[in-house]
Amino acid sequence: MADLFAGMDPAPAPAPLPEQAPLADRLRPQRLKEVVGQEHLTGADGAIGRMVAAGRLSSMILWGPPGTGKTTIARLLADAVGLRFAAISAVFSGVADLKKAFAEARDHARLGKRTLLFVDEIHRFNRAQQDGFLPYVEDGTVTLVGATTENPSFELNAALLSRAQVLILHRLDRAALEQLIARAEAMEERPLPLSLEARDALVASADGDGRFLLNQVETLFSVDLTDPLQPAELSSFLQRRVAVYDKDREGHYNLISALHKSIRGSDPQAALYYLARMLTAGEEPLYLLRRLTRAAVEDVGLADPQALAQCLAAKEAYDFLGSPEGELAIAQACLYLATAPKSNAAYTAQKKAWRTARETGSLMPPANILNAPTKLMRQIGYGAGYEYDHDAEGGFSGANYWPDDLPPQTFYEPTGRGTEKRIAERMAWWEERRRERDA
Structure with a gap:
């Protein structure tokens, strides 16, 4: 990565952050090579690495889970290629803010300084607002870098996507999260007050979110502990992390797809895991029962006619018991389907029969x-x-x-x-x- 910055004007030294600034801000990388977990993009052979080496950026959409470095990468990109950095958030901004950002970018362009416009949560802009970016991206007034946690193919206009490169950020793996902890310990000049087992539990609880992990680390550093915490003590000390799951967005469809395909693939352990993921994240149990019933007739069928009866019985049991007791009936139906012999013969037969009926519907x-x-x-x-x-x-x-x-x-x-x-x-x-x- 060292040669990526050859020939570039060094970025101005950032103003020192106050001591009371959050740990995540104080540890924010100052160069692209310090960003952890995204080497597939920032490395010499990555899309961002190649753009920086060439000294020219194209507009891009950074798509990835929370806490993976989208905002940091955007800011460092501007520094690396000498662009002015401007940022807006689709959560707090409207049409007037966009017009102001574009006008300022045009004024700076006249003075020879191009602008990287970072748009956080870009998927929250409506279709008309997204169309408003197009002329300014096309004429080079701004280099657009949008950040989103949602699938761009669902949330962004096709016209905007055609003018931007979609780059996927990975959730941070264990090694990347351990690096963040090590940097925090170096800054604080002391180790985390955790046993090795509790340290592992802390990393696992972050679920790939670096910002969440550093917030938890900061909480641990803020108290005086005489002895290192064990996993059970850590669990009671820190707040429980809420599962990342939007019931009307891509996470919902990813998990239900994983559940259905685990059942079809006769993996009861994986099927139960995805069922648990959805239920613990607040999914509507009756929705899951409907999907299990669909799997019963599509993927088990007459190989085991009792599969459908099991799902309908689980629905009755859930109606009778409610949550959480009734969720055991849902789990039982899920396991029954995953362990049943599989056949899609009825499903295939239905599609063939429907097609023939449409083609020959007038025959006596x-x-x-x-x-x-x-x-x-x-x-x-x-x-x-x-x-x-x-x-x-x-x-x-x-x-x-x-x-x-x-x-x-x-x-x-x-x-x-x-x-x-x-x-x-x-x-x-x-x-x-x-x-x-x-x-």
Whole structure:
């Protein structure tokens, strides 16, 4: 990374922060190479590293979880390539603030100083406000760096995305979080008052969020502790971290997808984990029950017909018991589905049958299975030749039930798993009787 800054004017030394400033601010990196956990972007071969080496930035959207360095990277980018840095937040800014930011950027451009405009929480601007960025990005008035925790493909206009490069920041791994703790200890000139086990628990509790971790570290440094805390003592000392989960945003869809696919993949441990993630984060239990029921008919089907009954029984149990007791019934249904034999034969058959029905929806059924409630209908052949299957040998006549202009179709093809193995054997026996009849 050292050569990334060759030929660049050194960034002006930042004003010293007051001692009462939060630890996260006092430890904020002063150069890109000090940013931890995002080396795939800031390294020599990363997108940001290459842009800095060339001395030219393109507009970009920094997408990543909270506390991963989006704001820090934007500020350091401006310093690294000699741009004026301006920042606004979509949470607190409106149209007037945007117009002011663009006007100031244009004034500085006339003086030969281009502007990097950092827009925090850019996804919170509505579509019309996002369109307002386009002319200023296109004519080079600003280099836009937007930060978002939400999937840009869902939250940002296609026109804006086409003019910006989306760069994905990773949640900080254990090594990166340990680096932050080490820097804090060096600044405080003392170790954290934690046992090794409690230190591990602290890192795990951060869930990849560097800012959260440093806030917790600052809390620990703010008190005098005679003995290092153990994990249980640490848990009671620090506030519990609330799971990051927006029920109407991408996190919601990511987790329900993970739950459904873990069930389909017959991994009961993973399925229970994602179910727990959603329930502990406040997901509506009835929503999860609906999705489990869908998995029962889509991915288990007739391989185990009891799967659907288990889900419906879990819904009844939850209605009867409520939370938290009723959540055990939801967990039981989840485990039943994950451990059941799997078949999507009914799901596939439904799609094939629906498609054929749309294509051939005007065909009459064969005359032998038409109802004949009137004399005229009997005279023209309705019901003629109908065979009552219960009177046939083996309870199976082998008669034709397809329209005259539509040959028999195969929609449902049972697997050899679970109950469907017996269904497949039964269907094969019926098919053999039909062939004997036709012969």
